[in-house]
Amino acid sequence: MEAKNFDKIEAYLAGELSAADAKAFDAQVAADEALSLEIDLHTIAHDAIEVLIEEDLRSQLLALKAEETTTSSTTTETKVVTLAPKSTEKVVTMQPRKRRSLFPRLAAAASVAILLGFFGLQYNTTSNSSLLATYQTNEDMGVSIRGAKIATPLAEGATAFNAKDYTKAIAFYQAIPSNSERYNEAQFYAGNSLYKNAQYAEAAAQYGKVAATGDIRYKDQAEWYQVLSLLANDQLDTTFTTLLDKIATDTNHSYSQKAQKLNSSLNSTMRQLLH
Amino acid sequence: MKAQTYTDKEVIAAIKSGGPKRQAVIRFLYKDASLKGKIIQFVSRNSGNYQDGEDMFHEGIIVLDRNIRQNKFKEETSLQGYLYSICRFLWMNQIRKQGKITLVEDNKDMDSTETNTPEVVLFDNEQKEILNSLMNKLGERCRKILELWKLSYSMEEIAQELGFSSAAMARKNKYRCHKSLLEIIEKHPKLVKTLKEH
Numbered sequence: 001m002e003a004k005n006f007d008k009i010e011a012y013l014a015g016e017l018s019a020a021d022a023k024a025f026d027a028q029v030a031a032d033e034a035l036s037l038e039i040d041l042h043t044i045a046h047d048a049i050e051v052l053i054e055e056d057l058r059s060q061l062l063a064l065k066a067e068e069t070t071t072s073s074t075t076t077e078t079k080v081v082t083l084a085p086k087s088t089e090k091v092v093t094m095q096p097r098k099r100r101s102l103f104p105r106l107a108a109a110a111s112v113a114i115l116l117g118f119f120g121l122q123y124n125t126t127s128n129s130s131l132l133a134t135y136q137t138n139e140d141m142g143v144s145i146r147g148a149k150i151a152t153p154l155a156e157g158a159t160a161f162n163a164k165d166y167t168k169a170i171a172f173y174q175a176i177p178s179n180s181e182r183y184n185e186a187q188f189y190a191g192n193s194l195y196k197n198a199q200y201a202e203a204a205a206q207y208g209k210v211a212a213t214g215d216i217r218y219k220d221q222a223e224w225y226q227v228l229s230l231l232a233n234d235q236l237d238t239t240f241t242t243l244l245d246k247i248a249t250d251t252n253h254s255y256s257q258k259a260q261k262l263n264s265s266l267n268s269t270m271r272q273l274l275h
Numbered sequence: 276m277k278a279q280t281y282t283d284k285e286v287i288a289a290i291k292s293g294g295p296k297r298q299a300v301i302r303f304l305y306k307d308a309s310l311k312g313k314i315i316q317f318v319s320r321n322s323g324n325y326q327d328g329e330d331m332f333h334e335g336i337i338v339l340d341r342n343i344r345q346n347k348f349k350e351e352t353s354l355q356g357y358l359y360s361i362c363r364f365l366w367m368n369q370i371r372k373q374g375k376i377t378l379v380e381d382n383k384d385m386d387s388t389e390t391n392t393p394e395v396v397l398f399d400n401e402q403k404e405i406l407n408s409l410m411n412k413l414g415e416r417c418r419k420i421l422e423l424w425k426l427s428y429s430m431e432e433i434a435q436e437l438g439f440s441s442a443a444m445a446r447k448n449k450y451r452c453h454k455s456l457l458e459i460i461e462k463h464p465k466l467v468k469t470l471k472e473h
Contacts, residue, residue, distance in 0.1 A: 006454070044470055045456045048406040049425045051398060052418060054337050055407075057301070061333045064305045142400045162373050185401075216408045217401075217466070254411040 005035070009042045066134065132231050135262055141192040141225065143169075153182055157189060166197035184210065188218045191225060200233035223247055224255035227262070236266070279303065283354040290343045293426035297340075304336055310355050314362045322370050331369075335362035338395050344427070347394050364395050402473055405466050412459045417452035424449050 011017050012025050029036050143154075143161045154176070160168040170193045176186035191206035207226035210218050223243060230240040244266075248259035281289070281303055289296035305311075314335065315328030323331075338361045342348045348357060398406065410418060416437065423433050430442035430449070439445040460467060 040467065040471065041457050041460050044406070044409070044460050044467060045453065046425070047398070047402075047470075048410040048456065048460075049421045050341065051403050051406040052410055052422050053425060054341070054398075056422070057337050057340060058333065060298070060301065061305060061336060064302060065329070065333075216412075216463075217404050220408060220411060221404060251415045252411055252413075254407050256415070 005038060009039055013039070013042055013046065062134070128231055128234050128236075131262065131265055132228060134265075135231075135258055136228050140228070141195050143189045143192055153180065154186060154189070157186070157193075161189070161193055161196070164196075166193045169193040170197065170199075184213050184215045184218060187213075188222060191222065191229075195225065195229055195232070198232075200229045201235070204229035204233065204235070220247075220254035223253070224258065227259070231262075283350070286354055287343055287348070287350070290340055291427060293423070293428050294432065297426065301336065301340065304339070304358070307355070310358060313359060317359075317363060318366050321366065322373075323366060327366070331362045331366045334365050335359075338365070338397075341396075342394065361395060365397075368395075368397070399473065402470060405470055409460055409463065409466065410456070413452060413456055417448075417455060420445070420449050420452050421456065424453075 008017075008025070012022065015022075017025060029039060143158045154173070157169050157172040160166075160172060170190055173186040173190035173193060176183055180186070187206065188210045191203050191210055194200075194203035194206055204226050207222040207229060210222035211226065213219070224247060227240065227244050227247065230236065230243075244259055244263055247253050247255050248263050250256055253259070279299070281300055286300045286304070289300040311329075311332050314332045315325055318328035318331055319325060335358050339348070339354075339358050342361075348354075352360075413421075419437060420433060423436060428436065430445045433439070433449065434442050434445040437445070439448065
């Protein structure tokens with residue numbers, strides 16, 4: 001790939017060529033298949049970077065949502081703290097002699113309430129289901145229909161899946177024969193359908209099979225979904241920890257950063273204390 | 276402390292400039308409870324629920340961010356109206372796929388220009404899987420350089436962010452990473468074919 005073409009293609013895709021230059025380049029592309037292919041490669045590269053940006057932004061939005069949830073929980077706890085002194089004042093007015101002895105007790109009660117609230121909140125935010133809600137996005141475990149304008153071999157499964165008829169979707173995807181060129185895709189979607197059907201143990205096994213095929217379209221996702229399935233099944237065994245460590249330490253893995261974060265959440269002191 | 280507010284022009288400029296300014300306006304858009312409420316209301320009255328509405332709001336911000344960066348937002352409507360029309364389009368698209376076609380419009384304060392169909396390019400799950408798998412053949416540092424470059428960071432800012440000694444070094448590395456990505460894509464003609472079929 002020549003540097004000259006590289007720069008010109010980038011300028012062309014960014015709309016930075018003059019109208020005359022763009023027209024001349026269009027003509028050149030139309031007559032040159034290799035150049036046309038190069039443009040395809042550049043376009044795909046841009047799309048790939050765009051998907052990365054999308055994913056980052058999606059994570060940021062989920063973090064903002066989590067921040068809102070935490071803030072609202074904290075506000076609820078604050079109510080417990082402010083209510084306690086009010087009740088103290090009321091009692092104090094009616095029984096002045098008990099003022100000295102009652103206040104420390106109520107203050108202690110308020111402290112206990114704060115601590116219970118705090119640990120209650122921490123317990124909830126460090127539970128397996130809460131971790132799952134943090135790491136599983138709305139985009140996960142979906143299915144798509146390739147070539148929307150034509151009837152495709154997997155369309156029936158996608159229709160059942162989108163109608164939330166997961167049992168039908170599972171049966172459909174699992175019936176795709178192993179010599180089909182869509183076999184790996186069907187197996188992956190079978191995993192997604194099992195997961196959505198809350199058959200987490202089966203989903204984990206299914207994702208394991210898909211990851212073992214080494215198909216780069218599904219391998220990373222299947223491994224990460226296997227982790228989520230095991231987490232959903234409260235099955236934090238050796239398979240889970242080995243796989244999570246493997247993903248976390250492989251910086252080329254699509255889910256490396258998420259795995260690192262999940263690992264540190266699982267190993268947090270608070271979680272160790274509460275679970 | 277009162278949260279900072281931005282005009283439409285300031286939001287657009289901040290998103291185009293990337294960096295912390297972009298992060299700040301994303302937060303500002305996210306915190307717009309009135310708009311979020313309208314979107315959740317629309318989705319809830321059209322075969323969805325609160326969670327679906329929140330999801331559409333998130334996805335709408337993602338599309339809005341991209342459309343502004345790619346100069347697809349023509350500033351003919353308010354930014355709020357544009358984001359509403361994107362979310363509306365996304366939800367309609369989703370329920371159409373599920374075979375639910377009832378439509379109840381209930382936000383009378385959104386005029387018809389704001390409910391026109393915006394230009395929305397969606398990657399489906401399969402495309403995302405393929406694009407992610409290609410991108411992940413690159414090292415993390417390369418992915419970050421390319422992401423920052425696409426978010427319009429200057430070479431000076433990339434150098435500072437990623438610890439290169441100079442803007443020239445950042446430029447050199449960006450070029451190397453970009454070429455590596457193209458080579459990776461070129462090595463997977465089947466995936467290229469699949470992507471082109473969409």
